[in-house]
Amino acid sequence: MIGNDLVPSSLTNSPDMEFCDDLLVEIFSRLPFESLARFKCVSRSWRALISGGYLRRRLPLLAAGLFVHVPRDGDSAGGGGEPRYATACAGGGGLEFCDMSFFPLVETARVVDACEGLLLYRSVESASELFVASPATRRWAALPVPRREAQLPLLAFDPASGSPPHYHVVCFVAWQERGATVDVFSSASGAWAERDAAFGVDASSLSPTTHYRGGVLHVLAYPDRVVLMDLATAMAPCRLAPRLPEDIDAGARLGHSRGLLHYAKCDGERLRVWALDSSSSSPGSSCQWILTNTVRVNDVIINGGRWPVTEVKFLAFHPDIADVVYLSSPAGEVASCDLRKKEIVSSWKLGAEHHIVRFWLLSFSSGLMNCLGVASNL
Incomplete structure (x- = not known):
């Protein structure tokens, strides 16, 4: 067997x-x-x-990781509350909150970012003290203090990038006209390295929406660009992906499915998805965005009838099935939707009181086991 x-x-x-x-x-x-x-x-x-x-x-099947805000007793949904990390089976099932008692600084540090099952903490007493914790393995590590105060720290982790995989922490420390000076920590070297990142766009146009895959940090930049920052290759220059087919808004997201970069734009009632097609081998040809799916929420069915949802928020792409995405409703329902069939494949209830801050999927076939092995880097 x-x-x-x-x-x-x-x-x-x-x-x-x-x-x-x-x-x-x-x-x-x-x-x-x-x-x-x-x-x-x-x-x-x-x-x-x-x-x-x-x-x-x-x-x-997939394991779903969620970073959510949970209201304190007496608080309304979405108001106040505390950030908590939880997991659930993406095929359905309840929410399981993770016990962070293994991290001794959990009361004196706050989470500033989360990525693919890892959490980035910063001390409330010193902005330069950063920590990375893995709820899955109950391990944590204190990062070396950077030479300059950490601004806008980002956590970049791809569990499918190697065995064991490594993570990066990116801190923007000084802004330039069309770029920035960044300090990048690598768990592989255990040290910080300074880099000058020329974005090719005005630094003020960068959005907080990022996506990390294969050593490259993808950052959405207004109005219609994607900045590619190679973290795995020292001193590699930033690049720009082809212009996005439509301008970025609050519902825009990036992700990978079946190895291709995808762009999703969701206004609550309609979801559109494009894939960056690089299959052409003709001399002089370039990558281009191809529209793959357009779906209206009121056209989606579940169990043979209309899905009783009028507004959705885009969460993530399925890593192995290009037409399947994950959506959430204001009522706290998370569902996987086959866009080509316009059908809900599976769903589970979180509760309207849980506001999802981060959502990621770990494929059992190409990421979960490596994620469990990340303890060697902590």
């Missing part, structure tokens, strides 16, 4: 063994990835099953 290098052949051919492993896979596929991290310690056979390629090939 899981390979002759892990168990004797007499067992891999046993029907009882096959049923046992299939049952475990079904159970594992419905667990948040914090539980998978803990269950690796149950036994050698469980560790081999969770860490091996067998499980990754058998699990089509």
